[in-house]
Amino acid sequence: MKGKTIVLGVCGGIAAYKAAQLCSRLTQAGADVRVIMTESAAQFITPLTLQTLTRNPVMIDTFDEKDPTVVSHIDLADRADVFVVAPATANLLAKMAHGIADDMLSTTLLATTAPILVAPAMNVHMYEHPAVQQNLKILSERGVRFVEPGEGQLACGYVGKGRLAEPEEIAASIDRLWTDRTRLAGRKVLVTAGGTVERLDPVRYFTNDSSGKMGYAIAEAARDLGAEVTLVSAKSSIPLPSGMTVVQVQSAEDMYHAVMDRLDTMDLVFKSAAVADYRPAETAPQKIKKSEETLTITLVKNPDILEAIGRRKTGQFVVGFAAETENLEEHALRKLNRKNCDLIVANDVSVEGAGFGTDTNIVRVYDKDGLVEAMPLMSKKEVAGRLLRLAAERMTRQRVSPDVR
Known part of the structure; x- marks a missing residue:
């Protein structure tokens, strides 16, 4: 932290006293700490204390x-x-989420382009309120990072989640933030996302339930780690992320060509799109009219994008995905070996919280030797961050330099 400028915002709550410990720790680490307090924060701890520290x-x-x-x-x-x-x-989270700038802290937050790290602290029922959770989600989608509050006895007498993280934990998160920003610097990352669309006629198509949320979270996490990201996106239910090259496609064949045309220049590939295995043998030029009692459609096999990547890679670190409904480990390991992946991320989409369209996931990560990490229920953004850090560590361990192809 030596030589870094850290702006610390302190809001009004009993946990404001911990700001003194945090200031002391950051200053001792060599940081130039600048404090902005809300008026209500000054009711809990004096500005003189933080100025002295x-x-x-x-x-x-x-x-x-x-x-x-x-x-x-x-x-x-x-x-x-x-x-x-x-x-x-909760008040400041609402201001941040909705762009309200009515005091020194909220105004400065709105003007900064620096990474933002937020450590919430409040009553458990306030923290769990849908409005607060929605504001947290909005901020997370904008790239704000969080230090999760702890669980335990709260000052208000309740027991639950809402206690401010300890200063040591917040300081460690700040440290990781700087490390993360350069972890993939100089690397080129390709991410596929969304569900492919296979046209039957101009108004009908075959697709799947993929929302694109997991792939988009991975692309954003790679961007935040300093990588140059190319996102190849099929159909998605959420807005396209910023700060990267986006290639929009429809069908599996479109995605295949978009990926293979760019593969040779990439260092890391996350193949997280839900790609249709089959497509109609013929696409009708006009809407098919209802006539007979039954309709027979012949399907033909689509190109296997992950298999093609595994066959052609020349040093790229490849991460595949396996969405399963049974025999998770068996199917995942078989897919990893058959398609020559370095890692495979498997989830059981029949489990609540781990399926398509959710904001959360439950995944197990495998390499050729078996289970690497089992991640419990967490947000897809958290999963993405952990996957990117894991891939970056593996790439460093294998000493894959940015110019290796």
């Missing part, structure tokens, strides 16, 4: 301009190497 003035009032040569909230927003909010209240 950081050796910098503490900002509360947007209009208290101490230096006439700069606009304080813009200056702090620009200086930040990382912006941390600890503790973050």
Whole structure:
């Protein structure tokens, strides 16, 4: 952290006292810590305490301009190497999610382009409220990172989730944030996502239930780790992510050509799209009219994209996916070996929370020697982050340099 500027936002809650410990730890690590407090935070801990620990003035009032040569909230927003909010209240999460800027902290947050790390702290029922959970989801989709609150005895007397993470944990998360930003620097990552569409006629098609959420989360995680990302996306139910090259396709054949045309320049491939195994042998030029009692459609096999990647790779690290409904490990290992993957990510889509269209997943990761990691129920964004870090570690271990093809 030496030489880094950390802007620390402190909100009004009993956990604000932990901000003093966090300031002390970050300052001792060599960081230049700049604190912004809300007015209510100053009811729990004095600005003088944090000023003494950081050796910098503490900002509360947007209009208290101490230096006439700069606009304080813009200056702090620009200086930040990382912006941390600890503790973050439900009120501030709502402001962040909806772009409200009515005090020094929320205004500076809206102006910064630095990575943002948020450590929520509140009553368990507040934390679980649908409005708060929706705001957390919105912020997560925008790339805000979180330090999950702990569970236990809360100051209000309740027992549950909502206690501010310990300063040591928050400091470690800040450290990981910087490490993560360069973990895949210089690497080119290809991600496939969504469900392919196989046309029967101009208005009808065969497809599957894939929402694209897992693939998009992987592409965003790779981007956040510093990679140059190409996302090949079929049908999806969510907006396209930013900060990467996006190639939109429809059918399995479209995706096959888009992937194979780019494969040779890639270092890491995540083949997470749900690709149709078969397509209609013929696509009618006009809408097929209802006439007979039955309709017979002949299907032909689509190209196997993952198998083609495994056959042609020349140093790329390849991660495949296996969506199963039974015999998970057996099918996953067979697929990994048959298609020459380095890792395979398997999930049982019949299990609640792990199927298509959900925001969560439950996965097991395998290599040729068997189980590497079993991930419990967690958000697809968390799964994506762990998968990318695992792949990056494997690539480093194998000493695959960016110019190896």
